[in-house]
Amino acid sequence: MLQIALPNKGALASDTVELIQAAGYKCRRSGRELRIRDTDNQALFYFLRPRDIATYVSNGVLDLGIIGRDFLNEQQAGLEEILSLGFGTARLCYAGPRDRNLTPDQFDGLRIATSFSHLVSADLKKRKIQAEIVPLDGAVEVSIQLGVADIIADLVQTGRTLEDAGLSVIGEPILHTEAVLTGRTGTVEAKSAAGLFVRRIQGILLARTYVMIEYGCPRSSLERVCEITPGIESPTIAPLSKPDWIAVKALAKREEANQIMDDLERLGATGIVITDIRTCRI
Structure with missing residues (x-):
């Protein structure tokens, strides 16, 4: 049975469950359950503290996990980052x-409060900065007011x-993060359920x-409309009962949809319909 670790709280928890349910798995808790069994898909979901997930997965106790980068x-x-989510x-x-x-070049001798001691240490080493790291677990903003640190990460x-x-960002980000699987x-290749x-x-x-x-368009416009909606490999094209007209169907980037509709309309396309996709494989 496939065993997957999910965050039990925090910013990622609800979006993680929504994503996995959309993929056809049953993983929603009715209360504070620590695990949910999806018998139909032969999957077992464990709800763990986000900071513990990497430990369980790296030790081979669980197969996969969803945590922040x-x-x-x-x-x-x-562990390897399999997918960014x-x-x-x-x-x-x-x-x-x-x-x-x-500026970061002025950090020498300062105290830096953070929950990310390793990442900050690595960044300071890269910058050749000698600073003291003050490890804290959450709510680090107040550390400056309390005199524990000079800056935070x-x-x-x-x-x-x-x-x-009363704080502001200093310099460029150390890391851009998001939820990742x-x-x-080798887990994905070795275990078919993981794949x-x-x-x-x-x-x-x-x-x-x-x-x-x-949408539908005159056949004479086919080359130009295909440049606007090339699809992933190529658009699907079918004849219409109206002579010299064709129907075209193609995938397009969601963020570009409105501009594409405007461009198609200018080329004489009609009946332009844009629909959401529930899931797909390419």
Whole structure:
């Protein structure tokens, strides 16, 4: 049976369950269950603290896990990033008092509070900076006010928490993070159920990226409309009962859909319909 670790709380938890359910697996908890068995798909989902997931997967207790790239890289558990999942995006950044106007080159001798000691140490080493790391677990913004640290390194999404604390980002991000599917090297190839899980998740991610565009147009416009909607390999083209008209169907990037509709209309296309895709495999 395939065993997968999921975050039991935090920013990734609800989006993770939504993604896996969309892929056809049963993993929603009714309460505070630690595990959910999906008998139909021969899968067992464990709900664990995000910081513990890499440990269980790297030790071979569980097959796959979903965690943030920040935790994956911080824990150095020897796991591979199998898929990036497109949610839970954030930046690991340095931040300090807004009125100090610091740059990372000025960190020598300063105290840096963070929950990501390994990533920060590696970044400081790369910069050849000698600074003291103050390990903390969450809510590091207050460490400056309490005199424990001079600056912090923490995850930033909107930046509102920093702003409320009178802090601002310093320099470029140390890491861009998001939710990722992780596992030991070779797990997907060695275990067919793991490979199927990955393909299903890929199908949902592709469906979130693309839409299906369908329309009719004069045959004389075919070459030009195909340049606008080339599809993945090529569009599907079929004749219509109306002489010299054809029907065209193609996948297109979701973010480009409205512009594509405008361009097709200018070329004389009609009956333009854009629909969401539930899942797909390419």
